[in-house]
Amino acid sequence: MGQKNDAEKLILTRSEDAELLRLATAGSVDDGKSTLIGRLLYEANGLYEDQLASVRQDSGRFKREELDLSLVMDGLKAEREQGITIDVAYRYFSTPKRNFIIADTPGHEQYTRNMATGASTADLAIILIDARHGLLPQSKRHAFIASLLGIRHMVVAVNKMDLVHYSEEIFRKIEKDFTNFSEKLRISDLLYIPISALKGDNVVRRSPNMPWYEGPALLSHLENVHVTSDRNLIDLRLPVQYVLRPNMDFRGYCGRLAGGVIRKGDEILILPSQQRSRVKSLVTYEKEVPYAFTPQSITVTLEDNVDITRGDMLVHPGNLPQIRREIEAILVWMDQKPLQAGRIYWIKHTSQLLKGSVTQLHFKINPEDLGRQKTKDFKLNEIGRVTIQLFRSIFCDEYTKNRETGSFIMIDPVTHATVAAGTLIERGRLPAATKEKKHKTISLHRQEGSIAPKDRERILKQKPATLWLTGLSGSGKSSIAFALEKRLMAEGHLCYVLDGDNVRHGLNKDLGFSPQDRSENIRRVAEVANLFNDAGILVMTAFISPYREDREQAKQIIGEDRFLEIFVDAPVEVCKKRDPKRLYEKAEAGLIPEFTGVNAPYEVPLTSAVHLKTDQEDLNACLQKILDLLRSRGFLKGKD
């Protein structure tokens, strides 16, 4: 009986905890995309025997030589007969860590619209490249569309490595070519993996055939990549989808939160009427809740009787979206009939359906070199920038800020076909294709002083750097940082430790430990370290900083040439035994939610400058390694 209850509890925990990752896959005709997905499903037990049996049958019927996993993916009869993929297919599989939805999008040029469809809801994109052919224009097109649709995480899977003798040289060449291209796109997390989908190399397990590759296998990357912080939890946007009036006493406003958090008692501004009210209750089937957040679907009641209809938007008075009748957008044209400037189309944006027309076609973009070209119309699968005049105002944000309020579709008024997908950009702003400096805004300018970094280096006899110590709680980050500070100061070097606990007492005392707050914590620390470095001072930081993406961001802020990632590594069992602040004890008792190593993940660094194993090396050995690094890279200069 006890066993049964345990099993039940386990299942309940799993159902409540499992997360969902949506990914899109794209590749050229013969890159082996369907084989890769077939392989993932097969290895993760996402395929059933009877589905495999029907594949075996089909493999025979269409006279293919071996069991072709791609036949599982091609759902339509015409696809299986022709051996091509025509339409987006959705596939599902799960591992104990995560559930996955794959949008498998065809790679032929004429089906760009399907790639856009699959990418529009994905958190991550896998771009497949055939190792034998190198980087082809198709892959550039796919990467461009993925970045255009706001996918922040991308994996470039270089497939068919078995056919090029698992050559590192070939892999590195593709890596270099793709990096050159992708620098013009906005992709914050990019990983290259050499694989063979057919043979299974680096798909589920690291392959012994490519010992030179040190990164994770594809599946373990998919299981661990951190995506929660991609959601916009800052700006409250509730498009009213439906007004619920079951009786005279109840009036509820239903909708799916497109951004932010709404709380009982919040002051609310209603658009477009600009009326104000307060949230009386947040109603769900089970109970009233104190708060709700994106992407939940909820029902809100307000204190006052106000006139609200579908298409209105509830926001916080201090945080308004843009209210626009003229918008600037990047369009992906998806219809056989070309876009006609001046023609009136239906436009669907959040819960609004309204009319509008394109008044200007600025240019179309060549996805292969991101070049611009003047144009009079957009044909099927063409992408470009337009100005649209609307018949009514919409409440919107830039697409990069909010995927829900920053996107729209266009519908042909006669055929009712969906003819275009649009993403909103700021007026005067360059499209995603052009890389921008993150910190520039119109009203803020960086002040440049007249002292050059060289001047500071000369006086301080050191080149500034940030030693970014990352590792589990109890791995020894603070001990190492403070010991190092002492050693460096004794040698006459100016340095300073930014320690996790100390920073959280002051600068970051408003932050908690959710993934969003952890990210913000790291961002601020990185900004401070950057200023210290600007002042010429060496900085040691001691933060768990469990997410690869956050450390990557820190690197971007501080600058690649002066950011040194130090992996302070000790097995979690050892850290638990040390437990200097008795945090593990508390976390395991359930007193600390989201504690790294207990109930929150730690993403191991892939490219650290120094890897310290504190369960095997003593403090002096660790310090020596770091000092050696600083000397060899010329950060510490000899004293006169």
Next chain:
Amino acid sequence: MENYRISKLRLLEAESIHILREVVATFERPVMLYSVGKDSSVMVRLAQKAFFPGKIPFPLLHVDTGMKFKEMYEFRDCYIQQIGADLRVYIYREALENGANPWDLGTVKCCAFLKTQALLNALKEGRYDAAFGGARRDEEKSRAKERIFSFRDEHGQWDPKNQRPELWGLYNTLVNKGESIRVFPLSNWTELDVWEYIHLERIPVVPMYFAKERDMVVREGRLIPLDGPVPLKENEKPQKILCRFRTLGCYPCTGAVTSSAATVPEIIREIMTVKNSERITRLIDHDQDSSMEQKKKEGYF
């Protein structure tokens, strides 16, 4: 402290509720196809949630072949009364009176009359412009290709090569008079998700999903229940077998699986380790190559 994590099931739930509300907000005469099975039970619960504290603002429609299991009818009548929904039952009497049954017509023709044509008749009679179905993309390969909002022409037909692109959560709900939309709020759910949700939400389902000893006959390796007047062939003998149903359909064409899973958690554990997809027990899916795709083109769900 506030926690902004959202689990897979709650994410799927939020998406489904959004879809249900979108249809009610934009169509004049929506209807929900109710097949009495587990997916229908989940879909009905989602509808209750979407419009709470109001009632479900559209009727449920059961296209009844007259050949469902007794336990399904009992469950249906009891459950519908309990939740106070508006259930319409459609039976294609003319076809039944003309002797439509799988033994004489074969399963392909029988389905064409009692399910596909019956469905089209019922939708036309009710002048429904949007119909919810509980189909999931993980069930079958042609369903994996279908949109959540699936456009149908005036004859209810699906054109897989000419589907509207579906981006973000922006559903194209525009149709001309006579045309309609089939909507699948459970598109992204898997069989496991459905059972986990049933467990989490304590949703009632037909007892036939749970294992018990039943009178069965083994035919071509399949377990056929002796629930109705199933003609026995030579050398066939009824036997008592511990089994359960993974999907529910018509009694002549729905097989059981041997199983001892008698509770929802046991079913969940079974599905996590099972080797065959759920539709293997549906004889009608295996009539001919691409049979589901063919049915859908003709107007089936």
